[in-house]
Amino acid sequence: MARPHPTHSLRGALIVGATIAAIAFILFVICGGLANAHDAEPTSVLPQGWSYPFACCANYDCRQATGEMKEEPDGYHTPSGEVIPYSDKRIKLSPDGEFHWCAHQAGLDAGKTICLFVPDRGT
Known part of the structure; x- marks a missing residue:
């Protein structure tokens, strides 16, 4: 051969x-x-925007969700119907005062929450 x-x-x-x-x-x-996270859209509070922490997203999992989150007595209700209790460790203070939702498949409104950025309520 x-x-x-x-x-x-x-x-x-x-x-x-x-x-x-x-x-x-x-x-x-x-x-x-x-190792890069993606950026939140600019707002009047932060016109330069801000970067979502990598632990909360992988370049596509986060988006602004102002007007979509419902604050109920049992916690935050996400667009997917998930309830995040107010004591949940996934809740973070929003740098721009707007709701931002980081979830697997967040663009589909069917994902499981990774992080939820919420406005400061002064509590």
């Missing part, structure tokens, strides 16, 4: 390696890096 010429194997390995590196680079650029 004939063996492949050593330069053919090396050339093939280089092509495969370069292709994998190019795909990895493209995915990194598209995703904006692995």
Whole structure:
């Protein structure tokens, strides 16, 4: 049985390696890096916006939800129908005074809450 010429194997390995590196680079650029969170939209309070903590999102899980959250006696009611008790550790103070909801599949209004940023009520 004939063996492949050593330069053919090396050339093939280089092509495969370069292709994998190019795909990895493209995915990194598209995703904006692995350790970055995304930014909240600017508001009158914070015209420059602010960044959601990475622990709360992975580049797409958070969005402003002013007017969608309901404050009821048992806690905050999310667009997905989930109730987050007022004592829940997922509740964070909102830097811009608006509601922001971070949930798996938040864009679908069907997700499970990761973090909920709420306005300061002075309590």
